[in-house]
Amino acid sequence: MSFWPNSEHWSVKIPLETAHSRLDVLAETGVVILKDADFDVPESEYLALEYMDWKSGGDTNFAPIATADGELDCRGFWDKGKTDKDAVWTSNADVAPSIKNYVDGVGANFGRVRAIKLEPQDRESAIRSLHRDDNNRFNPDDEGWVVRTWVELTDNPDSYMILMDNDADGLPDASTEVRVPLHKGARFIVDTQRLWHVVVHPGAESRYALITSFESSPVLDTWIAAEAAS
Template identity: 60%
Template sequence: MPYHKLPILEEKGFVVLKKFGKPVPDEEFRHMEYVDWKSGGDTNFAPIASAFGDMECAGFWDHGKPDKDGIWTNNAEVCPTLVEWTERVGARYGRVRTIKLEPNTEQGAIKNLHADDNNRLNPEGEGWVVRAWLQLTDNPDSYMIVREDKDDPSTESRIPLPKGAQFVVDSQRLWHAVWHPGPGPRYALIVSFESGPDLERWIDSQLAEQPVGA
C-alpha cells in the first residue's frame, strides 16, 4: 500500500510559505541545551521532542519507532513559541529540534548535500514524513540549497533564509544543505511532520501570495 504524500510537493519536492508573523525571542533558541550532532556542516542541535523525551538526536528507528509521535524534552519548557508553532500545525510530529549552523562556504555546503532518512519503519499506507523549517535568525544572504540529483546543478533550487522564513521539504527525496556565509551562527527550527489532511490544511493556510525560491 503506498504512502500518503502531499500533491503540493509532487512537482518540486518543496514549498515556500509566507513568513511567520510572530516574533520568536532569542532566548528561546539560544539558551537551550545543545547536543554536538553533525548534519550538513558544523552543527549542533537542541532536541525539543525526541523518541522518548530524552535529550538526544538519534533517529526514532534506534528506538524501534518511526519518526512520529515525538515526546517533549526539557528544552520544550524554554521555547513555548516553538512548541506552539509545532502544535498549531495540527499534524503528527516526530523529531523537533533547533539547529545551530556555523558559517560555511558555498562549496562546503554543496559538498555536504544529503538526503534524510525520514521514513525508516514508517508503516506502508500511512503518511510520508517530510520536514518543515522555521528560520529563527535573519540570514537573507544564506540559502537552503535543494537538488533532485545531488550531482546535477540543473536540478537545483535555492530558498533564501530571512528571519521568519517557513518552508516544507520532502527531505528524503531532495538532497539539501544550507550555505550560510555568516557572520555568526544560523539558527532554525526543524520539525518532522506526517503528510496528511492536517499538514495539507496548514500549508494551504500559510501559502505566500508570491512564492519565493527558484
C-alpha cells in the first residue's frame, strides 16, 4: 500500500484554528496564483548562495537569505524564541541583490527567506514528505497569520506542487488536490500551515526556488491584489 499520512503525523498537531488576523483572499482555497515574475534572478546569484544540507519535502538543500538573527541557520525561528517574522538578512543576501530587492519591495513584514534546491522525486516519493508548516509558533494571537510565497528560479514545466486541504480528522483530503505548475517565474502564495503540500519533480536536474514567509497584513493584501494572476 502506498504511503499516506495518518493521525500520528507531526503535522496533525499544528494548530489550524486560531485568533490571528488572516487575509480574505486566502480564505476559500488557501492559495493565490500570482502573475509570473517580471524580473529575473540570475543563475549566478542563486548558484553562488551558501547552501546547507537541510531536509524538507524531499532531498533538499536550503540557502538561508534572511533568518531570525542573520546567521546562516535553517532551523525554525522558534529555536531563537521568535515568530517567523522580523527577519534579519544574512551574508547570502549580499550575493543575491535581486532576491533582496524583490522581498523588500513587497513592503510587508517578512520572516525566513530561503532558496531551495530540490533533487528529482516522483509522485510516490514526494507523497512521503507531504506536510503542513508550523509557521505561527510564538505568534501573538492579535497579530497577522504567517503565510509563504514562492518564486520559481528554474524552468521545470513537468513539475508541480501538490496542495491539499484537511478532512474532518485533520488529514490531507485527496479530493481537494490542486497542482501548481512550476515553470520558471511561476509565483504563488500559500497558507502552508493550513494546506498539506509537497513538490513532485520528475526532471533530471535540480529545481531551485525562492521561499519567503510574510505576515498577513493590509500591506500584503494590497500587494497580492496587484500581483494576482487575472
